[in-house]
Amino acid sequence: MLQPRSDAAWLLALLACAAILTSALAHDQQQQQQQQQQQLQPHTSNWAVLVATSKYWYNYRHIANALSFYRTVKRLGIPDSNIILMLAEDVACNPRNAYPGQVFNDESHRLNVYGSNVEVDYRGSEVTVENFIRVLTGRHDPAMPRPKRMLSDKGSNVLIYISGHGGNEFMKFQDVEELMAQDVADAIQQMHEKGRYRELLLVAETCQAATLYSKITSPNVLAMASSLKGESSYSYLTDMDVGLSLIDRFTWSTLDFFERVDIHSRLSLAQLMQIYRYEVLDSHFHYDASHYPRPLDTVPVTDFFGSVSSIQPTPALNSTAGDSDSWSYSSYSSSEAAQELDVRRPAAVSSAGHASSSSSSSSQDGYSDCSCSVGSSAVAVGPVQDLPGSIVDTGVYLGMAAVASMVLVASVVAARIMAPLLS
Template sequence: MPCQDGDEAVKRTLVAAPLADAVHTSNWAVLVSTSRFWFNYRHLANTLSLYRTVKRLGIPDNQIILMLPDDMACNPRNTFTGSVFNDKSRLLDLYDDKGALEHLGMGGIEVDYRGNEVTVENFIRLLTDRWPTSHPHSKRLMTGPQSNVLIYMTGHGGNEFLKFQDSEEISSFDLADAFAQMYEKKRYHELLFMIDTCQANTMYNAFYSPGVIATGSSAKDQSSYSHHADQDVGVAVIDRWTYFYLEFLETYLNSTASDVRLGELFDYQTYDRVHSDAGVRYDLFPGGELAAREKRVLDFFGNVQGVEIEDGLKSSQIDWKKDLEALQKLAAKVEGEQEDVEGVHDSPIATAAGKLNASGPKATLDMAHASDSFLKKIAGAASLVVLGGAWMASSALTKQAAIK
């Protein structure tokens, strides 16, 4: 039908279009559990586990959107009131971490959407930023063309759909169109989509927006399995795919300086570990599989503190060197005029000009011997030239370091 042909043309155009030429300056995470009820305890634990890990690696709470449809910590069936665990050892309380995060002042959780707020509509609105002006900024995904976005989803699903609280579903086509809107509105630089559910890999088949890497826990007609149960809690406490992602992240990313690549992370999800065929889709990413696998894990899971510099303020090394040479010539000219003044033999200006490269900002002018007012003016001008050159060189180097 014509409408289908038109849709296919739009998709081809999006895939062929280049990504915005923007510098990666920030990372955001959207972490979504879509299941309620006590027997789905593991889905909330999955989400809180990823939440704790990205916080540990430096993404601040104001750049994490956490969606939890149920409060397992306060469920009357919970033997350990106020706590949620992802391991039967119960050494780590995901609701109120008493470990390293608390030591850093990062203990506890901040839930952005809870209970009945976790809906398909709100999730789509979050991605596309289609909110009324009264919607709080703290509950919005305030991303732009410089932002890398990690989206993690877990729950019950099937062939190209994921349930939200057993009352509605989101399809792979809904997600694909939402990502397309994000791309059109320049709401991401690169996007990593992760999903842990039955037949998870079918959820990214419909994607067509550039700059997206997608990975899932199981192929079509395969289930996604839990890892283990806690007999005292009474239910499974984490899913296998998420468990091994966490194991890798906690083992190999010990700091925000870790140089681990996405390819290593994806390769860790073997069939022996996951008991299903974990999948990855690379073709939407510029450079394909090779480029995607070479991306640093921290480009999505960690903190990035960059500086965005306007085009008019950018200065290359060649530019500031030319400016410095011009200042040196000006200083030399002033020196020549000074030498024409009768009775002046030892000029402090020449000394200052010679120190321009050797001493930089420390170059000073000794004006103790210049009694003539004209000489004082010349020396003062040379001093400004020297200090101006040093300032321009320092400023240019600072900008270059920020860009790198």
């Protein structure tokens, strides 16, 4: 028979285990609620990373692939500031190019996808595996200029398109190094842990492209590929003037679909995926939605290939008493909204350095703005915003720790009380 003290110790251990289990369950429930809330909230920005990894003139089509996607996402609202374009070969200025300064993606030569306003962020020898991973993870040298950085956050939808030569679980860069499938998975996992995306779409166009995302386990990631393991990804037609193929079949099919899409389109990702046919590609299209929560028929293509989001700007303080702004915003690109907000935002303080009398007018509009004066300077304070996720998480953890501590203290007291009764 166990001694009373042993019985009390066992009881204390059981109560402690129960407290820890309760705390863990509460934490899991909190995480599920946060994920559900995040899924209900629309994304706040769009970013695109477009990469052509192949060097040399004869890989003209890979450069044209990336430039074609660049033109498409830019037309659909993603500004240059939110596009990272990486081209391993400058075919536009290659001496063998019969059309200097121009790159075409079809035989008619109607559209110069290089254009006069293309912004290439990484060119030539700058296109490396290291720089690609640094762009995704944000782990740059402090001296790296802003245009070469992807400044996404936990509200951003990110599109990654990569075109070049590859094989089973690897992608060649510059014909001298390889990006492995595990590298891609690790980089995306870092993005998830650092809050650098809300949802992510990876599009791979290369031979055996589906193997490039075979290691990904991060949440909210959707992946598309032009070919399965053991299959090649083929070019589309050949231009006799240029002497090379101008585009790959997968990109050609994708662009043919997007020529019918504008920023108001409600075409879904499911409809996009239905256009890829073996008769055109000579390979089997594949996608992986095992880590993506939303049904694809409910996801507009503009969630990734465009920049269409609902903007709810913070109302500004009026510089003149009695003035009121009538804010009416429809869904359009976040960059345009930011520019318009900067232009329309009135001064928060008057020229005399006193707080403006906008609190009354703003309260009439249904907003709770306030202003406070420190010395001779006025400081404008806007509406109360939601606390950052890290602060909320810290509060949750501290609360659960406090509950667990209280349960442990109660367990000790109960054990001391029950020990004499059990003896």
